[in-house]
Amino acid sequence: MTSILTNTAAMAALSTLRSISSSMEETQAHVSSGLRVASASDNAAYWSIATTMRSDNMALSAVQDALGLGAAKVDTAYAGMESAVEVVKQIKAKLVAATEDGVDKTKIQEEITQLQQQLVSISEAASFSGENWLQAKLTGGAAADTDKSVVASFVRDAAGVSVKKVDYTLSATNVLFDTNGDLGLLDQTTNIENDGVVVNVNINGTTGPYNVTKYTTADVITAGAVFDAGGNIAATTASDGAGAGVGFVKVAEDTWVAATEQNPGASTGQEAFAKEANPSTNLWQITTTALAPSTNATSVSALSISAATTATQLSGMITLVDTALSKMTSAAAKLGSINSRIDLQTSFVSSLTDSLDSGIGRLVDADMNEESTRLKALQTQQSLGIQALSIANSASEGVLQLFR
Template sequence: MTSILTNVAAMSALQTLRSISSDMEDTQARVSSGLRVGGASDNAAYWSIATTMRSDNMALSAVQDALGLGAAKVDTAYAGMNSSIEVVKEIKKKLVAATEDGVDKTKIQEEISQLQDQLKSISEAASFSGENWLEANVGDKTSVVASFVRDSSGSVSVKKVAYDLTIDNVLFDKGGDTGILDQTQNILGDGVAVNVNKNGTTATYNVPKFTSAEVSDAVTLASGSFDAGGKIAWTVAGDGAGAGVGYVKVADDVWVAAVEQDLAANNGQEAYAKDGTNFLWQIDTIPVAASSLESVSEFKIDGTTTGAQLDGLITLVDEALGKMTSAAADLGSMAMRIGLQEDFVSKLTDSIDSGVGRLVDADMNEESTRLKALQTQQQLAIQSLSIANSASESILTLFR
């Protein structure tokens, strides 16, 4: 049936045109944005994943910046430590030169003083963004941001590379004198430093030292007994009413003279044994001359400095050099780790970008082909609608 009120063909053609126009809008949106999933309405699951991963990638971008900052701090500390090592090498060289007979130690000290000042200057300058790892408070903790992690449960966390400031890697301690270069040590000379605690009072003394062979000979001559394992090597005075006298082992093959404070209670006691607060053995605190507490950055030598003192200073400097070398190695290892982490984070960011793209990016070849087809379909739908609308005009011929 043909009706001039209801044009079924035109209605069908119009519906087809509307459908094609809607598809064209979606396709044009994909072509213009480059996204297959541009909003939650396109694909809620993929859109949610993509949004989360994009936020994680932004966090990783901040991690990359933090790694760059951390690398700069480590490089600055390493450069300062390495330069300080070279200066300490020179100080060690000057001390060895000072052991030569007839050399002017005062002139050598003038050079050493300049080198000591240079050590302080290097440590003060080794600062980046307000952080100085060479001149710092021993015991403080610092770190470098390394990564942003999301685990299987969805929990997120920031991982860091820790670097603790200790007596083995800080050159100058701002909170005291426990850094590698400012901590004081006893330059033993011909004696040995021991801590004596009697009745709650502790003091450090540099006292004469004896080898195991010397102690054995002395005790044997006094008709006493000698225990090389570390107990008191002692003799009994008279009929036992007086104090025993002997030696205490304080290090490998190192003994110091001691006087027994309580003969009855102390027979067979270990070295440093005590009864209450009273030590039963009193170290002979006769001091040995030519001994002092020194630090690498402050010691001085002159014409009165003995060979034993120079040997002690050389040992002091060499020990400091060993700690500095170890600290520089640690900083180098940390710099290597940060470099590897920077490379990994960069690749991880690219991987996440690629993964998100696979979920939501549009295939432009496919979309351009679809757009061309829809344009053709739209033209045909328009033509069809035009034909359907003109069909009613043919009815007029029946009334002529």
């Protein structure tokens, strides 16, 4: 049946053309955006996962920036520590040179003074983004003064989202200068005159460090010590000058300190407490400017030599510098290990970011080869659909021939 009101062929062709046009719009959107899932309406599940992972990837990018900042802080501290180690090596060399007979110790001291001032300059300059890991307020400071950290990673797990950090605590083992006391590696006080030893002493309930005279086992035997079966001193005449009735306490291998009981009348078996027998009158520091004297010293001196400096004092100074050098080397090694960890973490975060990008791409990215092929086919179908609709529309024109 032929009708001029209802053209079934044209309606079918138009419906097909609409479907082809819709498919073309979708394919063109994939081609133009490069995404197979560009919105939640395309695939809600994949879109949700991709959106969350893109957010995590942005967080990882921030972690990379934080790692870069942390690496800069550690690099700065390490560079400063490494330079300080070299300077302290030179100070040690100058002190060794001063032990030679006939050398001008005054001239050597002039060089040492310049090296000491260089240590201060290094410490003050080793600052990045307002943080200095070579000098800090160790004495009387708060946790904020000493607790440092570097952001290491961003983690999403069953417990939620968290940021992991690499912690680094500034302490007497890794800081060159204590800005509020004498706990730094270069301003720790040491007695270089009476070969003393530092012990923590509890006096009337108050415990503090005391630099006291050190005795060997041979010394305490000479002093008249009598040992019991366990190797402890049962009695002594203390005839070496430490004082009548003074006993000894063993604080290390072949190391004893003179002692008296805290409360002799309380019990004959009461623990003996170390007391200062021959207090040091002078403690020494590697710094250029001496700090206030500690509890058991009447003065604290910056390390220096003169014509009057004895061989014993020089030997003590060399030991002082060598001890500080050993501690500084350990501190530099720790900074180096943290720097290595940050480098590894930076590399890992970079790889993880690439993996997440790849995973997101597998979920939502369009296959451009497939999309281009589909677009070409749809364009052909569209051309054929238009021709089919044109033919269907022209079919009704044949009715006109019936009326001629």
